Amino acid sequence: MSTATLDKHEPQDAPASATAADLITVTFRIRRFNPEVAADASWEDFRFEIDPKERVLDALHKIKWELDGTLTFRRSCAHGICGSDAMRINGRNRLACKTLIKDMNPEKPITVEPIKGLAVLKDLVVDMEPFFQAYRDIMPFLVTKGNEPTRERLQSAEDRERFDDTTKCILCAACTSSCPVFWNDGQYFGPQAIVGAHRFIFDSRDEGGEQRLEILNSKEGVWRCRTTFNCTEACPRGIEITKAIQEVKRALITRRF
Structure with a gap:
């Protein structure tokens, strides 16, 4: 040394x-x-x-x-x-x-x-490419049907509050790289990708929730989470990541979101 x-x-x-x-x-x-x-x-x-x-x-x-x-x-x-x-x-x-x-x-x-x-x-x-690829895989953009609107898509304050926490993510990878499952399984989507999906799954304006849930329902998806809370403790933005992951799991079971 x-x-x-x-x-x-x-x-x-x-x-x-x-x-x-x-x-x-x-x-x-x-x-x-x-x-x-x-x-x-x-x-x-x-x-x-x-x-x-x-x-x-x-x-x-x-x-x-x-x-x-x-x-x-x-x-x-x-x-x-x-x-x-x-x-x-x-x-x-x-x-x-x-x-x-x-x-x-x-x-x-x-x-x-x-x-x-x-x-x-x-x-x-x-090398951040695997991290960003997982983020791209969960379709981090608004999915809608029909013609392009002529005005902005309005949303109530209550509907916005539903996913407000997960909009704070800055893609630093602190949560994903603190996850023991991610350390041992390079195919696991990781906490950040699930947080990114949460932000759109619970957005009342989005219509791609079912697609994202199916992506996260894979063997390397949300069920790989072992709820160690490492991700929540590591997040510099104070996002309740473990809570968001549990909400995505619940949505997969109930199909209500």
Whole structure:
């Protein structure tokens, strides 16, 4: 295990609001993998000073910009909306942009590794294609019959409330990659795909509910869920994923939705 250290006497671009007294020394232990260099992954330590009120994403930027430019990870909006920076931080799936360093027990090494269940391409970047394919398979779009309407399809506030929770999904894969069934069965649709289906199955304007239910009724569908609640605990948006999965199961049995 190698360690990179940033000399505290070197110039640093600390936020204007941070003073030297605000900074603490932290160690980030990151799971590194580069298929062009080695066949196996390894851990690498990075030790540097940072304001504990900064986010894990800020620390990763500091490492990439000041210590090791080869560190590879995904991020975009940095505000918990795009979902691209989901990773395992101290053993739990989280968004790096929503995780404060001070909440990660910075007295000990903070571990960062890619989410599980998806092939690692490099460092913290995984192949998201199987995840997105499962989402595409459940038809994540409004299905209607007849002619195209000349005005918007109206819906009551009560009907909208029925599926409001599952509209919050940002496709970060934190829920699916926290699922033990998904880790061991790459064919399982996974929690997010079921949440995506829920959003349309219970939409009063949609007419494709039966089709989606039949898709999820397969051997790799909703019945593979073992109700461990990992997905609900991992969701950065607070979606009650396990509840949504149970509602889809109930709809499959009763055919009422």
